Amino acid sequence: MAQKRFGSVATTGKKFDVIGEYLSMYQRALGNTSLQTVYIDGFAGSGEIPLVELNNNLFDEEVKTVIAGSADRALNVDKPFDHYVFIDKRKKCVEALQKRFQGNPNANRVNYVIGDANEHIQNICRYGNWCFKRGVVLLDPFGSQVDWETIKAIAKTKALDLWYLFPAGLSVFRQIGKDGRVDPTHESSITRLLGTDEWKTAFLKPSKQRDLFDAPVGNEKVVTPESAALYYD
Ligand SMILES: C[S@@+](CC[C@H](N)C(=O)[O-])C[C@H]1O[C@@H](n2cnc3c(N)ncnc32)[C@H](O)[C@@H]1O
Numbered sequence: 666m667a668q669k670r671f672g673s674v675a676t677t678g679k680k681f682d683v684i685g686e687y688l689s690m691y692q693r694a695l696g697n698t699s700l701q702t703v704y705i706d707g708f709a710g711s712g713e714i715p716l717v718e719l720n721n722n723l724f725d726e727e728v729k730t731v732i733a734g735s736a737d738r739a740l741n742v743d744k745p746f747d748h749y750v751f752i753d754k755r756k757k758c759v760e761a762l763q764k765r766f767q768g769n770p771n772a773n774r775v776n777y778v779i780g781d782a783n784e785h786i787q788n789i790c791r792y793g794n795w796c797f798k799r800g801v802v803l804l805d806p807f808g809s810q811v812d813w814e815t816i817k818a819i820a821k822t823k824a825l826d827l828w829y830l831f832p833a834g835l836s837v838f839r840q841i842g843k844d845g846r847v848d849p850t851h852e853s854s855i856t857r858l859l860g861t862d863e864w865k866t867a868f869l870k871p872s873k874q875r876d877l878f879d880a881p882v883g884n885e886k887v888v889t890p891e892s893a894a895l896y897y898d
Contacts, residue, residue, distance in 0.1 A: 677716055678732050684828055685738035688746075688801060691826070695799055696744035703800035705789060705825075707782030708810070709736045709751040711761035735803050736762055745771040746800070752778040752785050782810065787818040795824035804829040809836035813860025837868075837893040845869040845884025859897065867896055 688704065695702050714734050720726040736751050749771070753759050759779045766772045778785050786802065802825050804811050809832060819825050836858060840851040847855070856862045868888035871881035888896075 674716060674718075674730055674732060677714065680830070681714075681732065681735060681738055684735060684803065685742070687828070688739055689742045689744075691801055692742050692744040692746065699797075701748065701798045702746045703748040703750065703793075703798055704739045704746040705750045705752070705786060705800060705802045706736050706739060706805075707752050707786055707802065707815075708805045708807075709753045709758065709762060710734045710805075711753075711758045712737045712765040735805060737765070739803070740766060740769060740771050740775070745774060747774065749775040750778060750785075750789065751775060752780060752782050754779070754781055782806075783812045783815045786815050790818035790822050790825070793822065793824075795822045799824050801826045801828065806830075806832060807835075808832055809854045809858045812857055816860070831894055831897055833893040833897070834890040837864075838888060838890045841868060841886050841888060843886055845872070845886050864896065868893070 692702065712734050714732050716730045716732060718728045718730070720728050736749075739746070740749060751759070751762055753762070756779050759777050763777055766775060782804070802819055804815075804827070811829065816827070816829075819827050837855055840855060841847050852862075855864060868886065869884040870887045872883050872885045874882040876882050
């Protein structure tokens with residue numbers, strides 16, 4: 666069900682442990698106030714993450730492990746959120762979540778949504794009464810699925826903390842060729858991701874190579890995954 670993900674328990678597992686700890690602390694701080702709390706998982710997955718690690722032995726064997734996913738960690742914090750929204754585009758993932766959480770003491774706090782995270786999160790942000798609510802949004806896409814408009818809508822509530830596992834390598838760095846060339850589809854998806862096309866001047870520089878008339882021959886890529894993430898910041 667969940668798509669296989671290359672990663673190690675040490676890195677992916679640690680990342681989700683940190684998010685789980687943050688959610689626990691968030692609820693310890695806000696769970697006893699009169700504010701309603703909400704956790705929104707835009708790319709909720711199926712509740713578990715199958716990891717595949719390459720064992721560095723003679724045979725390069727694949728080692729498979731399954732760890733609890735974000736929705737599972739959020740639902741099982743000591744002081745649960747008042748409301749949970751688990752969104753995933755894939756019906757099978759949402760059904761797997763529903764099955765997984767049947768019988769969970771916090772199951773009645775969950776709204777399951779099959780659909781696009783951008784559309785649903787923007788609606789939740791627009792129509793929620795944020796005077797009396799606070800919450801956390803987690804965005805963990807595979808690629809460049811998050812629109813800049815969604816980030817703006819979250820910020821506008823002034824009530825939601827955002828964890829965004831930003832795909833700086835896959836969706837930005839790897840979409841730009843060494844020679845600075847970008848496929849037109851990837852060009853528009855980077856612009857949608859970053860909310861501006863000014864990335865072109867930040868990520869590409871005129872090439873040092875000159876033509877007969879001393880004009881630069883195209884561009885060269887100067888962005889790295891790290892600088893792409895910093896640019897987003
Ligand atoms: C990296 S996985 C999320 C893993 C999840 N955080 C977990 O801990 O198991 C990305 C998920 O996003 C879903 N997805 C892809 N595009 C989407 C979209 N536009 N809106 C909502 N979900 C989407 C996929 O079906 C997949 O389950």
